[in-house]
Amino acid sequence: MRCRIWNRHWQWSRKCSKNWRISHLSEPVYQRIRIAEAGSYDGRQVEIAGWLYNLRKSGKICFPQVRDGSGILQCVAVKSALPEELFESLKHLTQESSLIIRGKLRAEPRAPGGFELDVEDATVVQRVSEEHPYPITPKDHGIEFLMDHRHLWLRSRRQHAVLSIRHEVIRAVRDYFDTHGFTLVDTPIFTPAACEGTTTLFGVNYFDDEKVFLTQSGQLYNEATVMAFGKVYTFGPTFRAEKSKTRRHLTEFWMVEPEMAYATLDDVKRVAEEMICFCVDRVLANRREELSVLERDLTKLQAIQPPFPRISYDEAVLALQKKGSEIQWGGDLGGADETLLSEDYDRPVMVDRYPTAIKAFYFEPAPDRPEVALGVDILAPEGYGEIIGGGQRIHDLDLLLQRLEEHHLPREAFDWYVDLRRFGSVPHAGFGMGIERFVTWMCGIDHLREAIAFPRMLYRTRP
């Protein structure tokens, strides 16, 4: 397999340019490895394939730093040990040129990462030209420039770390639900109507003048699938056409939404707490390197242990008023209120039983106090705001019909949803967690846009 790849490169190189291959060796004796595995190959002859991250040079020695997506490895090319042509071409390599380097790997305390490759041979796959040098230099850049070059910015260490942590979070979320009896049942992206009727939706033309909308939640569909499977979750993209221009909003983001039959608000709180701790532990266990690149304060993440504080909306309003907030009972918590509230705790805080009037139509009212709903928001510490919203759904047919009417929602659009209350309706509950908000919090970064590869925001849909 390795030889076939090698031969293909070799033939391609001869076709492309006579300068393309600068090797002076003919036998492929080097084992291709990824930089992350360097520790297992001390003293061996290896080959790494990647891109030039940075280059420092003296007169007769140069240090190309190569990244291959798994890590960064410093190489050493010494003039006296290499053919003139090879040394000169390495010395004049441009940033982000793609190349394959072969040589002997060894432990080296002076090198970042602890390992270093003594260059014996190299192949430049594509040289970045001086006329169009790589735009992202190792110096400061403004956010506009970086966002315009997002397709290249992803290669930098910090962005690589953030997206690696995102991957870890997503894997942990799925592992958690997969090992706790939940079935993944994805819900449609095209939906015929508003899930809640209030928020703004992106409309799409769907053949012959029919109008459909991009989903803003899979929850209503989850309420159908959960009656088939008992415990389900949806994981997918979500679209909100809100003209929000803040560091906490994207127009396209990813959300995980579990739903449980025969479950109540307390079950939601228990499962959410357990899942959050599971994900934080995974990130801490598997992504130390990335957290360190991001200079994340680990003690802040290590403090995320059960039990999380649980307070009611009533208590939250009183606490906020004491801290100087203008909030009145009946109003929603603003961004500033969320920060103010969470600064009292070193772990996520659960706020439940919001006024029914400010919650969506499907929330079950508290049996003893119908003016509050059995919903809960979970606010991340350090001012990261709401990461989870959820609660118990109405399971009574008559109450649901009454709510639809009160919210002026079209009965026809909700026929199937209402049907669920006719055939073995049971108390059920669930929640939704925004992946980017969770990742932003894990990484300790200050903007949601870095927690997804290609963010979609108000006024920004490129690249």
Next chain:
RNA sequence: UCCUCAGUAGCUCAAUGGUAGAGCAUUCGGCUGUUAACCGAAGGGUUGUAGGUUCGAGUCCUACCUGAGGAGCCA
């Protein structure tokens, strides 16, 4: 939709209403252990756009465009 701030070299930024400049990047030269290497030199400009005030505008005024932050909005 509203408020605030910004737009000058490829990038990050300077420039009292009076000759548009520095660092990085690029090119050339020097350096055998560099850590965003360093030292020397060179090239690189329609100061977001359109008007206006002025002897003279990057700088002041008006409008517009673009971006950022925030508010509103927002399971």
